[in-house]
Every structure is written in C-alpha cells, then in structure tokens.
Amino acid sequence: MNKPKQISKRKEIPEKYKWKLEKMYEQDELWEKDILYIKEKVKEVVKYIGKLGDSSQNLFESLQLQDEISLKLENVFVYARMRKDEDNTVSKYQAMTDKAQGLAVEVQSTLSFMIPEITSIPEEKIRTFLNENEDLKVYTFYLEEILRQKEHILSKEEEQILAQMGELAAAPQSIFGMINNADIKFPTIKDENGEEIEVTKGRYVKFLESSDRRVRKDAFKALYSAYEKQKNTIGSTLNYSVKKDAFYARIRKYPSALHASLDTDHIPVEVYDHLIEAVEEHLDTMYKYVALRKKALGVEKLHMYDLYTPIVKEVDIKVPYEEAKEKVKEGLKPLGDDYIEILEKGFNEGWIDVYENEGKTSGAYSFGTYTSPPYVLLNHQDTVHDLFTIAHEMGHSLHSYYSHENQPYVYGGYTIFVAEVASTVNEALLMEHLLKNSKDPNTKMYLMNHYLEQFRGTVYRQTMFAKFEKIIHEKAEKGEALTPEDLCEIYMDLNKKYYGPDVVIDDEIKMEWARIPHFYNAYYVYKYATGYSAAISLSQKILKEGKSAVENYLNFLKSGGSDYPINLLKGAGVDMTTTEPIHHALKVFEKLVDEMENMLS
Template sequence: MKSNNENAIPKRSEIEDKYKWNLEKMYSSKDEWEKDIETIREKANEITQYAEKLGESADSLYTVLNLDDEISRKLENVFVYARMKKDEDNRVTEYQAMSDKAQSVVVEVQSKLSFITPELTQIPEETVHKYMKEDERLSVYGFFFDELFRQKKHILSKNEENLLAQMGEISSAPKSIFSMINNADIKFGTIIGEEGKEVEVTQGRYTTLLKSTDRRVRKDAFEALYKSYEAQKNTIASTLGYSVKKDVFYAKARKYKSALDASLSSDNIPLSVYDNLIDTVESHLPSMYKYMELRKAALKVDELHMYDLYTPIVKEMKAKIPFEEGKELVKDGLAPLGKEYMDILQKGFDEGWIDVYENEGKTSGAYSFGSYESAPYVLLNYQNTINDVFTLAHEMGHSLHSYYTRSTQPYTYGSYKIFVAEVASTVNESLLMNHLLKTTTDKEKRKYLLNHYLEQFRGTIYRQTMFAKFEKMTHEMVEKGQALTTDTLCDMYRHLNKKYFGDNIVIDDLIKMEWARIPHFYNAFYVYKYATGFSAAISLSNQILNDGQGAVDKYINFLKSGGSDYPINQLKKAGVDMTKTEPIDSALKTFGKLVDEMEQLI
C-alpha cells in the first residue's frame, strides 16, 4: 500500500490486487450484469403463465419449481455482486445505483413469484407424492415438500394470507420507529476523553470508551448513554411493547401455541431447547460470579461496576501480525480439520476470496457473503492485530461452510439455517484459540488470550441467554394480558442483571435501561441461537481435537448438509444433541476451567 502518511486510510487504487477480492469471476463487465437482469425478467414473466396450473401435472409442478430455482440463482448473483461492489467504496455513485437497481429487481421479481407457495399448499399431499413417483426429477424436492406440509397447518386461506401480507408494512413499524430513535434522533452528548479533550459519545464510540483504561471515562460514557435512553424511556417502552404485541398477534393468527413456538417452528426446534439453554446457563452462574470476583481483583477496584465489564483486565497485545503471518496462524490452528479442509482454505487464500484492507469508502466490519454460483467471499478491514486473526478464522469458517454446502447440495438446499450459521465460524475460532494456548509460553500473551476467550463466553453464552430470558418474560406477560410498562421493563431487566452477575458487582441503577438500546429485541427469539451455536461449536471443536478423524468426518458431513435437513438433526449427526443439556453444560465447564486458570495467572 502506498501513502505519504502511514496512518492515512488508503484509496482503493493504492491497495495491491492480491489483497482484493476478485469479483470479475462473477461478472466481467456491467453489461454482463445487466444482461442477467434482462434474463431474470424474461423468466419471471414466463413463470407467471403457470399461475393456477401448478397442480395440473407432475411436469408443470417440476417446471415451475425448476424455473423458480433458475430465477432465484441468477437474482442472487445480481444482488450479491452489486452489494459487494458498493461495499468496496460506498461513495461510488455507479455502485450505489447498481445496488438500488438490484434491490428493485428483487422486489419486482418476488412479487411475480409470490403465487407459488400459496398454490403449492393447495395441492393435496397425496397428489404431490403421486407426482413424485411419476417424475423422478421431483425427487430432489422431497425435503422441501416435507417442510411445506409440516408448516401447512399454519398457512391460512388465500384471503387471510393476503390480508396479513398487507399488514406487513404496519407490523414493521415498531422496528422502524426504534431504528429512527436509536440511529438518527437520540444524542448522548459529550464527555471529556482520556486526553482531556471533549469527545462526543456515539453508538460506534461507546464500546471503545467502555474499554478505556481511565475509569472516569468509562463511568462518564456509561452515564451519558443510559441517561439519554432514560429520557426516552416511555417512547421506547411503548415501541417495544407494540413489537411484542405484534409477535403475539401473528402467532395467534397462525395458530401457534405462543410467540416463542411460532419463532422456533421455522427451524423445527423443540421448545425444550430454549428452556434447556436458560436453565443450564443459570445453573452455571456461580462461574460467572467467580469471573466477576476475578475481574474486580484484576482491576484493583473496591467496587466493580457495570461500566467496568468491558475494559481488558490484562495488557493489550501490541505485537503487529501482518496478514501473511495471520494466514499462517489460522492454517496452523485449523490443521486438525484435515487435508481436504486445508486445501479449500488455501484455495480461498490464493483465488481472490478475501478483500483484506480498509480503504476510503469501504464498508466497515467483516462478513462472509456470496451467491450459490460465486466464491464465498470475505470482507475484512484487517488492522494487524490478534483480534483480526480471529476474525479471519471466523469468516473463513462461514465461507468454507458455504463452499461445502454449495459444492454438495442442489440450489434448493444451498444455504443453511441461522440456528447452525455460527457453528462453523466458532469452531474455527475455538481451534485457533486452542492452538495458540497450546503453543504460547509467554505469560502475558497467555493472559491476553484467556481474557479474549472468557469475554467470548460471557458475551455469547451468558449475555445472549439473559437477553433470551428477557424476551421470554416480555412475551409471556403480553400473552397473559399483562401490560409492559416502562417500570415493568426496567424492574425485570434490573432483576436479570442482578441474577446473572451476582453480588461481586454493583448493579448500577442506570443498567435498568439497557433493554432500550438492544435492536435484537425487535427480531424476537433470535439471540438464543448465538448461545446454542457457540455451545455446539465448543463441543464439536473438543471432539475434533480429542477424537480425531471420526469426529472430523462427521463435522465435514455437517458442513456439506446445507439446508437438506432440520438443524437439530444436522447437529446430532455431527455429534452434538442440542435437545439435551450436555453441550451447554460442557461449554460452561470449559468456561469454569478458564476462570480457574486465569485466577492462577493474575
């Protein structure tokens, strides 16, 4: 990279091509991309001719399903390419226009395809089975039909479905209103930063300020943020209340037992999985209390406060890890996954899957993305830290999961459910962590790694489970006809913090407002999947390390299974039964051992 100021963010043109992803493999020109849009529109018009004819014959049923797959594959390619080109540099108007056009085409085409699912549900199940026997081409859709008929009892009449569809924009109002409050309207004021200068507190800066080594900065940022939410508490409580009521309404309308049942049904997850998670985590709260005691001792404070939770209890690792070195660390860490996995990983490193460095206008953060037909691309903003190495391992976990799925499954099952989406990424992080802990002799480095790992457990299992408990409590209250007032929400949330963090930390009064800033609460019963996925991944990584090739083979088969089975079944075949408490119990025993080791080192 070339720049007169080594701290300046480079222009994209200043970054070497070997550190950029190769999207030309998707489309060599904009004209080629536009041509695919024309083809999509033509095929979308063609498919509408089959409206009200799906059930006429095996041939018409297959033709529509196959054509739907063709259209969706190309549409995915068009959308993904435009989105990633825009992410390279969000300031480029050509990419903005392409992304907007792709989104418009998606809406346009989806409306033309919307007749398919309602019509499919009108075909008698015995007719579908008859057609499948008549035409072997339909056999690929076996699990697709099983899932359709499983959900059929929750699909309403055509008129009722149409009415619910028209409610879509209104039902999204609470989420949209919260987003406007949280991202546009709310202001958190300014505080005096570490260097004695005024710093505006923003959503983006808040976590950084909470990690400050200056306790006064942490406290001021905490109070600035939550006092601002407290000033809006009645509006946000009303917004969240209506979001919960919306969930309950749709669950009742579709004849589910509860809002939780409705949410879990999409993945065919038993209600016991949700309850087991909460019960098992709460049985391991003493380990969290001990971690709080350890944090208090390490920070050398008389009282541990809620604003002390994010500041590192050990010195940051200052060593720079260039990308090439980071790749080697990842390869060393993932070696237990075997030659085939490592060959695909190397293919990703060599063939332009990864967009490595930050440049002006580039989308922040990191992700794994791509279409069924493309490489599973990775966006990074690599800054030469150990955290960036873990991010590389994490995103390549997603990408290799996608690669195995797309290479093995037909398009119909070419993606995987959110319930298992974080498993492969976390297995990679866990394997890398195990490798680094095994090979690290430096005491300070070891403490840093343990701190990193402990925070992952706290943030992903304990914190997300506390959120999951809060969601369950709020929805159950509305289902019983009880009001979700501001005071009720604050009291519930304060109580949960007291329960989950224990007596070794002061539960500052303002933490009662944290519920008001969590966007996930507007997509209810989602966060528990982070905790279950993390637990499953810890169990699988331990099996890979301890049981060798047999565990690796089962794990690779899991990566290959895509959307061809229910998530619970996929994990069972891999060696983890999430209907039981053992995986969560095992993961949290690992957390307890890490706390014990850290206690010895501090």
C-alpha cells in the same frame, strides 16, 4: 504489507490483495445480459399460475424455473453489491446495486404465488407426484417443509389481510429505530485527555473499555440518562412489539409467540428452555469470573461499568496478513488436509479482499452465490482481532463452499440457527492453538481474557436477554400489563441473578433493555448462545476425538440446508435438544477461569 499511514486509493492496493470478482462476470456487460435474461425468464412464470397441481411435471418445471431465476438474480445482486463495497463512491456500482434491488422486488412479487398455491394442493396429491416423478424427488424436503407449516397458513383472503398489515406490524421496530438512531441525544463527557466529547452508541463501547475508570463511569451514566428520558416512549414501543408477536402467534394457531418464532427453523421449544436452564446452572462460574475481574482490576467495589475493560493490559501484538494466514492454517490443521487445501485455495485464488481503501465498506463479511467463490471482505489492520476475523469469515466461506459443492441449489444455503457454528469452530480451534503455543505469560493472559469475554458476552449475556424476552412475552400473553417500570424491574432482577454478589448492580443498568434492537425481532438472540455453545462443544470434540469427529463435522458442512438444523447438528455430534452441549461449552469457560485465576495469583 504493513498498514498504510494514510488510507490508500483502491488502485494503489496490490492485485494479490484484491478479490477476483471477474470469476462471476468478466465484464459488466455480461452482468447486463443476465439482467435481460432474468426479465425474459420471469415472463415464463405466468404460464404456471393456477396450474401447479395439474401434474407433477408442471410442479417440477415451475420449481426448476424458480431456482434458475433465483440463482441468476443472486449473481446479479451479489456482484453489484460487492463491486459497490470495493468503493462506495463509484456511482456506476451504486446504480447497478439499485437496479439489482429493484429487479429482486419484481421477481419476488412474480414468484409470490408459488407457496400459497403449493399449500392448496392436497398433500396426498403431492406425495403421488413425488412417487411418480423421479426428477421432482430432489424437492422432497422443500415440499415437506411447506406442508409441515400448512396448518399455520390461513385462507388466501386472510393471508392478504395479514400481508396488508405488514407495514403496521413493522411500526414498533421502525419507531424504535428512529428513536435510537435519529432522535435520542447523548450528553458529553471528558475523555482520557480531558477533552469534551459526545457519547455516541459507537463510542460507548470504547469508553467502557477505557483504562480510566472515571471515563467508564461517566460514559455509563451519560448513556443511560438519555434512555431514562425516553423510558415511557421506548417502553410503550416494546410493549406493542410484544403484543404484535402474541397476536401473530394466536392468529396462526400457535400456543405462543415462542412456538411461532422457533417453528420457522422447526426448533423444539425445549431447546430454548434447556439453554436458559443449563446456563443458570453455571452461574457460579460467572460469579467466580466476576470476582476474578474485581481482584484483577484492584477495585474495592466492581461496578457494571467495569465489566468491559480488559483485565489484562493490551499486548502490542502485530500480525501482518501473510503471517496471519499461516497462523490460521496452523490453528485449523485439526480439521484435516482436505479442509486446509480448500482454505489455501481461498487464500491463493482471489477469494479475499484484504486491505482498507478509500470508499471501501467497513467491517468484514463472507458473501457469494451458489456458482461463485465464497468471497470474503476484510479491512485487515494487523491486530489480533483481525487475525480471528480471518478465521471467522473463512469459516463461513468454507461452510458455503462445502454446501455448494455437495448440495443442489435448493439446499445450498443454511439457516441462521447454524450459520455461526462454522465460523466459531474456526475461532475456537485457532484460540486453542495460540494458547497452547504461547510462551509469553502476558500474551497468553491477553488471549484468555479475549476468550472469556466471548463466553460472557455470547453465552451468558445473550441467554439473559433470552430469559427477559420469555418473561415479557409470557406476561403479555396472559393479558398482564407491561409498563416501563415492569420492564426495568424484570431487567434489574435478571442482572442481579446473572452477575451475582461481587458486582454492584448500578441503578442505571435497569434501562439497558431500552437500547437492544434485537428485542424487536422476537426470540432471535438465543441463537447466538446456542450457536456458540454448539461450536465450542464441536471444537473440543474435534481436538479430543480426532478423525471421527472431523468426519462428522465436515459432513455437517456439506449438508447445507438439506435437513432441519437440529438434525444437522446431531449429525455433527451435538444434540441441542439436550443441555449437554451447553454444559460442555461452559466447562471450557470454567477451566479458563480457573487457569486465569492461577496465573493472576
């Protein structure tokens, strides 16, 4: 089926290209029954309040009840949300989603006593409970994780005060969101056709990808001129966000905000430092890529606004959905017959909602619950990008499938630190397959350009962001000032360091920090770089070592959240406490740069 000329109504899409949500609820009336069931079950929670430490059976029953309610609630919310995503104009599913969200708040409020109450039980008593109650043993890791963080949990009264400060603590992020999404106004520029058009955040990337250098330059200058006008306000907002991070770390008895942020996933601080250290050891390869870009574009001076335009003219490759499925299957064959069998199950049994229709949510995602198929929403348009999107989202879905099939509900999910590994492994394997089998030099160079840009954007750029976060937090923790001028100077110096001598570091780039929303979620961006590096390293192991590497990788997919993410990745074959996986991944980048250089010479 080719992309329709006009967006179809949902009823016009063939059934075989729609997901089968009936596997969750055959009728909406059954969804309503689960709503009532949850409300009744929540009433049972009250009998355990203040009594979790009375016996191992009480503790076990309360955890079981929590899981039962949470699982039902997931089904209720996910079903309503995905029905709404099919067509956002259907008021029935808007109302169902709102109802599910309201119920979620009610449930979370009722269950909120559990972790504080568990932490109040003496550790020895919990260990006695685990030894005497065989049924409770499934919760061993869950309980140990709560106990591990016990020293950072304050008294009940202090926790209540901190909870009441939640809205105030969220203020910097909220204020930045209002500035960045509502108040900031961008100038207009002339597009490729000479028409006046406003620069928006959504259009900006498209402008930077333009083959017209004048458009790229004008968009770059226009965007940052708007942020320059907001420099003092945004600088103050980010400054207080960083101070807030430092305050919470201090109050919870962590050495720094970095320690506090990483402790959520029990990630050693060395992982963060090793990432920066390893990437900076490979800056010469980035400089080489920048020089190659300068040569390929044929410019006397390469500017910051030249970094996103493709260095290979776009190849007109159409990949219809049915063909795309076959290409994905071929690319993922190194993962073995079992993986391909489950992949085909997903393709053939209604996991995927394929085509765009009126009112459908844009983009792509993998979603589902412990007892449902791991569904995938697509808006397939027959492009190479959409081909990789299928591989990416099915990576998430098969990770969920393996986790749900092999873990109890309490460990059926997985953390953000490892969430992008399976999706990126799939993309990397597909890319290697396509490069190996590409006969047309232009197509091959186009694919390589795509791959190189992923490395630049996900490993190098996100690591530069991570270094910026570390510098500004350390300054705040030492009590040093963090003025807008300081932020600009730090950011400018990092760009000079990370991009090297072959690019003009335009003055406007000093303001880029002011438009990055992730900086209001402390120490988050590094996970993009570590996840990508781990995935590239694992994909290379799978291709080179075969069966043993595949077995280790599939065991990782089956492990869900049953251990700390660092341990799970070690089992898969990458030790993120060392620099080896990052070096390994960036050697792939170096090889690609060399190959591209040979092809362009």
